Amino acid sequence: MVSDAESAPVFAKPPVTLREVAAAAGVSVATASKALNGQGRMTAETRERIRETARHLGFRPNSLAQSLLRKRSFTVGLLTNDTYGRFSLPLMAGVSDALVDKGVSVFLCNVEDDQRLGQLHVEAMLDKRVDGIIATGKRIDRHLPVDLSDLRIPVVYAFTQPDPGAVGLVSDDAGGARLAVEHFLRLGRRRIAHVTGPASFAVVHARAEAWRDVLKENGLAVGEPLLGAWSEGWGHEAVEKVFGQAGREGWPDAVFCGNDQIARGVIDALRERGIRVPDDVGVIGFDNWEIVAEATRPPLTSVDMNLASLGREAGLALLSLVDGQPAAPGIRKLPCRLVVRQSCGSPPG
């Protein structure tokens, strides 16, 4: 089909410049620029002729030159230390999604937990004149290993601990927990246990407190949450602790879990003890990690933190900051939603 000469990968042919377009159309570069940008005054036919020439030549303006002039690169940096994790991913997709339509590209910077790497990435981004930075991480209550508090460009924090005075977006964990517990209550469940992660996580306390609050508001007995690891194994252990003792009548009829892996462990352990889910006990997880939630038997009802939306919001917030809109500093909490599957049963009706 194509000749050898053409099929050989020749990367040399340089892109066509505005100067060439102008020459081909018989005008000056100034006029050409104005024609293409809808600026300046000229006859309609001149404008159209230039546009046609540009189209024909496949002209695309050099972003580098534009950025240099406008002092705006249409580029932002996304800093994360959660490269392998499942939190950053939907979040990044949301950011990218919100920005691509506005012609903004995203530099992905994985800083691990390495100060040096963080420094390196931030300097590279600054040198490349990013318009702003979004910082994200695997924990809502930890800082990235890098100081962004004194940059000359705007910074938005999403799903990570913001610096004081900065704009931060996080999930409303307490609200998410309420969603779960109130769902149980609507289904007629009354003895609702809470099995969650380690005390060192802020979200553990936020969710536990909300769990406690809802129970109190409804005049129900409140116990202590069971703190452990974020793992299936801890789910098993917890079931042993709670269901391994005493008479059946003291058992919970619902377990609200701090994440989906714990919930998975809980469900498996319950099944192994012959306790039926959802008939005897309802279970709700957190994170709505689909690949886990859909594989449990029965599929797991779970709280979704809407991370993609969080990412989109973060992208838009950064953009408006870049445009000079003063954003209200402080932490904004975005609502979670409950994804109902089959681990809680149906209302008694």
Next chain:
Amino acid sequence: MVSDAESAPVFAKPPVTLREVAAAAGVSVATASKALNGQGRMTAETRERIRETARHLGFRPNSLAQSLLRKRSFTVGLLTNDTYGRFSLPLMAGVSDALVDKGVSVFLCNVEDDQRLGQLHVEAMLDKRVDGIIATGKRIDRHLPVDLSDLRIPVVYAFTQPDPGAVGLVSDDAGGARLAVEHFLRLGRRRIAHVTGPASFAVVHARAEAWRDVLKENGLAVGEPLLGAWSEGWGHEAVEKVFGQAGREGWPDAVFCGNDQIARGVIDALRERGIRVPDDVGVIGFDNWEIVAEATRPPLTSVDMNLASLGREAGLALLSLVDGQPAAPGIRKLPCRLVVRQSCGSPPG
């Protein structure tokens, strides 16, 4: 500590330019440039004085201006349609890791399976004068929804189907399968079943063929692989099919699974039937998805595709292409490795 005036986020202060450094040092910009880049001729003290001035002023060259001039942006694009998946992540980390030290930043572009989005991202990257593009995806045997075959910049394909004549890096799935089966053989297992994904995936055939070959080479009976879905559920089903019938003597003593989720389903189903892992049956998975492999009971031995290395290699390959080194086109397969946990038992000795 800091005054209000200082703590207010003022983004205005522009970066210091070479011109300012030159003025402060009492030389021309040309001399300043040469001093900082180790070019040109001047007295050692002049050079050092300029460098000191630059350091003191916190001068950092504007990458945009440099790129414009050098026609080299130290920026590459990473195209993927696997934003939520677990394959792209380690791969992206590897790419970023290989490039950050060379001052190269990575644009992350999530194209989903959307042609329009792909086009949009590619054009944005081209406009921003990326030096090259790495294409990656969730399947080794599918193209991204975008044509990269005729760009004027180098492209490397990693873990996705390359265009003919391009440079492609993939995992050696056959080699990985051999690793697994040979591990079983070393442990004295002789009746090795293979439960894997749908026939529409090329890797399914590559791995199954390697499985078959190793068995043949060792003079063992070869059956048909069991094709199904990439899910835990299919793992359960498969166990039922294989272990649900006939006498114990016909049962396999090992199951090689096409991914870790299937393996997890297999292990759970075996346990539920009272068949012990690894005593009665050994199990090996594929992907080494740690969060799954470590949560199975017992923890799962699995084939790791070394995706981070794949990413690093892809990054380096692209860089050498950008530097004008002609790389051998075609698909290069990178070896897998076996991560041994406890689902296969110990050698008989």
Next chain:
DNA sequence: GCGGCTTGGGAAAAGGTTTTCTCAAAGGGA
């Protein structure tokens, strides 16, 4: 016929850096 206004379009600067060319001064040999 002339001053002023509009219209269509160009020249040039700006943005920050690199690189090539040029040039003046100094030094050395005869």
Next chain:
DNA sequence: TCCCTTTGAGAAAACCTTTTCCCAAGCCGC
């Protein structure tokens, strides 16, 4: 003392686009 070479450093072009001025021609009213 004169010529040639080396040394040290600056001027200017180049990269590509945008934008601000500026200018010439044509038109209006008077």
